[in-house]
């Protein structure tokens with residue numbers, strides 16, 4: 001889980017950085033340029049297969065771990081005060097992961113499906129309105145797609161913010177837990193890793209949540 005977790009943590013940094021380019025307020029030009037690069041570069045497209053494989057593996061490993069934990073103690077404790085030795089979000093990783101998965105299904109339906117429908121290199125099959133031309137190069141206008149999804153759909157914005165809120169708690173435990181899985185548990189370094197995990201989860205999730213909100217509120221155009 002640690003290794004697949006690290007991969008997903010890295011993916012989120014790249015995804016968040018590219019998406020943050022919508023805040024350049026240049027009509028999505030920079031964002032579309034980089035989204036096009038990510039969607040058409042052969043190395044990145046190959047890594048995309050790895051991303052989905054790791055995502056599925058991460059879910060499968062989580063389910064296995066959950067079932068192992070349950071069968072390790074078929075008879076429940078008569079007295080159990082879990083709050084004494086762990087945080088609620090550490091004990092709720094399965095629930096948080098399921099909420100994120102539900103969010104992801106909607107999310108991929110919104111963006112990944114339309115952006116990949118044309119297939120590699122065949123963006124010309126897309127509707128003209130979803131294409132943009134920069135410096136003579138035709139790219140899929142994912143920025144427009146984002147505006148269409150968020151601008152007038154308050155419920156979608158709320159679902160995204162809640163999805164990212166679940167992700168925040170999941171990452172808060174997951175970041176530090178991934179290091180622990182690799183044996184990095186040290187009196188001196190563990191507090192540093194925990195602090196880094198809090199900073200990472202907070203920055204990534206505030207940045208992601210601000211995207212649908214900014215589009216709904218017309219803060220970017």
Ligand code: HEM
Nearest residue numbers: 019035038039048111112115142160164167208209211212
């Ligand atoms: C809340 C703000 C978010 C926005 C506005 C957003 C936007 C997008 C867009 C536009 C794409 C399509 C990119 C492309 O096809 O080139 C995409 C793909 C994707 N997003 Fe997000 N995203 C957000 C948050 C997230 C989060 C929190 C996760 C994970 C938990 C996530 C996971 C993915 C995945 C797995 C893909 C497909 C990756 C790929 O294209 O290879 N996204 N997102």
